[in-house]
Amino acid sequence: MPELPEVETVRRVLEPHLLKKKITGVQIHNAQVIASPSPEQFIAGVTGQGIAAFTRRGKFLRLLFESGDSLTVHLRMTGCLTIEPQTMPSEKHTHVIFTLNDGNELRYEDVRRLGKIWFAKSGEEDVSGVKELGMEPFDSALNAAYLRGKCKNSKKPVKSMLLDQSIVAGIGNIYSDEILFAAGIRPDRACSALTDSDFERLAAAIPERLNFFIEKNAISFEEYALSKGKDYRNTPYLQVYGKAGEPCPVCGKGLHRIVLGGRSSVFCPHCQI
DNA sequence: CCAACCCCCTGAACGC
DNA sequence: TGCGTTCAGGGGGTTG
Numbered sequence: 001m002p003e004l005p006e007v008e009t010v011r012r013v014l015e016p017h018l019l020k021k022k023i024t025g026v027q028i029h030n031a032q033v034i035a036s037p038s039p040e041q042f043i044a045g046v047t048g049q050g051i052a053a054f055t056r057r058g059k060f061l062r063l064l065f066e067s068g069d070s071l072t073v074h075l076r077m078t079g080c081l082t083i084e085p086q087t088m089p090s091e092k093h094t095h096v097i098f099t100l101n102d103g104n105e106l107r108y109e110d111v112r113r114l115g116k117i118w119f120a121k122s123g124e125e126d127v128s129g130v131k132e133l134g135m136e137p138f139d140s141a142l143n144a145a146y147l148r149g150k151c152k153n154s155k156k157p158v159k160s161m162l163l164d165q166s167i168v169a170g171i172g173n174i175y176s177d178e179i180l181f182a183a184g185i186r187p188d189r190a191c192s193a194l195t196d197s198d199f200e201r202l203a204a205a206i207p208e209r210l211n212f213f214i215e216k217n218a219i220s221f222e223e224y225a226l227s228k229g230k231d232y233r234n235t236p237y238l239q240v241y242g243k244a245g246e247p248c249p250v251c252g253k254g255l256h257r258i259v260l261g262g263r264s265s266v267f268c269p270h271c272q273i
Numbered sequence: 274c275c276a277a278c279c280c281c282c283t284g285a286a287c288g289c
Numbered sequence: 290t291g292c293g294t295t296c297a298g299g300g301g302g303t304t305g
Contacts, residue, residue, distance in 0.1 A: 003299095032281095059299080076299050078283080093283090112282040114299070129300080156275085165300080173298060262278080263298070 002075045004137065004170030005213035006232050007059050010081055013224045015054045017083050018063065018106065022050045025099035033079075033095045033108065035116040036127055045119045046071060046098065058133045058169030068122030072130060073108070079115030080229035082107050083221075091228065109228070133169040137206045142168065144199035151191035151199075158194060158202075159187035159260050168206060173263050175213065177241045179205045186272045187265040188258060213237065240266045 002010070026043045028034060034042050049065040056062070061081070063071040073081065083104050084090075090097065091109050096117060098106040108117060118128040135142045150167045151158075161167055162176040171179065180187050182205040185198055194202070216234040224231065239249050244257035248268040257266050 074299080076281095077297075110282095111284075114281060114283095116300095163299090261276080264296090 002059065002077075002079070002232075003172035003175050004056075004059060004210055005175070005217055005234060007061060007075065007170070008056055008214050009217040009219065009232065010075075010229065011054055011056045011061055013219060013221055014081060014083055014106075017104070017221065018051050018054050018100075020051065022101040023047060023098050023106075024101050027097040027099075028095070029097070030095035030113065032113050033110060033115055033117055035118045037119060042117075042119050045069060045121065057130050057136070058165055059172070060128065060130050060133075062130070070120050070122075072118040072120065072126075072128040074116050074128070075110070076112075076114035076116070078112045079108065079110040082109065082225065082229040084225065133165055134167040135169065137168055137170055137210050142203060142206065144196065144203045147203055148194075148196070148199045151194060154191040156191055157188045157260050158185055158191050159263070159265055161191050162206075163261070163263070170210070171206070173265075174238070174241045175209060177266050178213075178239060179209045181240045181267060181272060182209050184272055186269070187260055187267050189273075240268065242266065 023046055026046050028039050028043065031039045037045070049067060049069060051063055052066045053064040054061070055064060059074060061073045073079070083106055086099065086103055086105050090107060093111045094107050094109045095113065096108040100106060120126060135146065151161060154161065159176050159180060162171050162179060163173070177187065179202070183198070183201040185194070185202060213234040216237050217232055219231065219233060240255055243255050244266045246255055247253065248255055248271055251268065251270045253268065253270045255266050256269050257264060259265065
C-alpha cells in the first residue's frame with residue numbers, strides 16, 4: 001500500500017542504480033499496466049533512452065530521460081519496482097521489464113494490476129494526472145493559511161480533504177489517520193468547523209508524520225532487493241491505522257473505527273476532537 | 274456542488 | 290478440505 005513515504009523510499013533506494021544508465025530494451029508481459037501510448041509506441045519510445053533523473057511527485061514516480069522524454073509510474077495498491085540481474089528469474093506478476101546497459105533489469109511487478117505506467121515525449125501533454133496534483137507536503141507554502149483557504153467553504157470531513165490529491169499530494173488512508181491522530185482532530189470533523197489552531201496543528205503534522213515514516217523506512221539496496229521491493233519497515237510505528245479496538249497509545253482508551261467515503265478510519269474519541 | 278456507489282484486481286482471512 | 294464471502298484501497302468513473 002504505497003503512499004508518499006513508501007514511494008519516496010523506492011525512489012531513494014533505486015535512484016543511484018538508475019542514474020546515467022541506459023534502457024536498451026523493453027519487454028511488456030501484460031499491456032494492461034501501460035496507460036499510454038500503445039505498447040508498440042511505448043517500446044519504441046523508451047528503448048535507447050538515457051536516464052537523467054528519478055523523481056517523485058505525490059505518489060507518482062518519474063524517470064526523466066536525457067532527451068526530455070519521461071516515464072511516469074503510479075504503484076497504486078500493489079505495484080513495486082525492483083532492479084535485479086538479468087539472470088534472476090522474474091516473478092509471476094512481473095508485467096514490464098526494462099533492460100539496462102549494466103546487466104540489470106528494472107522490473108515492474110503488480111499482483112492486482114491496478115498500477116499504471118505512462119510514457120510521454122518531451123513537451124507532450126501530460127495525461128498521467130501529475131499536473132492535477134496539489135501541493136507537496138514538504139513545500140514551505142503548505143501552511144495553515146493554505147489549508148484554511150481550501151477548507152473554509154467545505155462541509156466535507158477533514159479526512160476526505162487530506163485524501164484529496166489536488167489539495168495535498170501523497171497522503172493515503174494510512175497516513176491520513178496517523179496525521180489526524182498527531183493533530184488531535186477527529187477524521188469526521190467538517191472542514192468548515194476547523195479552527196485556526198486546528199489548521200496550524202494539521203499543517204505541522206503533515207510533513208512531520210510523513211518525514212518520520214520516510215526515515216523509519218530507510219533501507220539499503222541489498223535489503224530492498226532481498227524483499228523484492230515489498231518490505232516497508234514503518235508499520236511497527238503506526239499509532240492508530242488498523243488498530244481499532246486496541247488501546248490508544250496516549251490515553252489508553254479504546255480506538256474507534258468509522259467508515260468515511262468508503263474508507264476505514266481509526267481514531268481516538270478521547271484524544272481527537 | 275456533493276455523496277454514494279461501481280470498477281479495476283488478487284490474495285488473505287474467515288465462516289460454514 | 291474446500292468453497293463462498295468479505296475486505297483491503299488509489300483513483301477514475303457514473304448516477305441520483
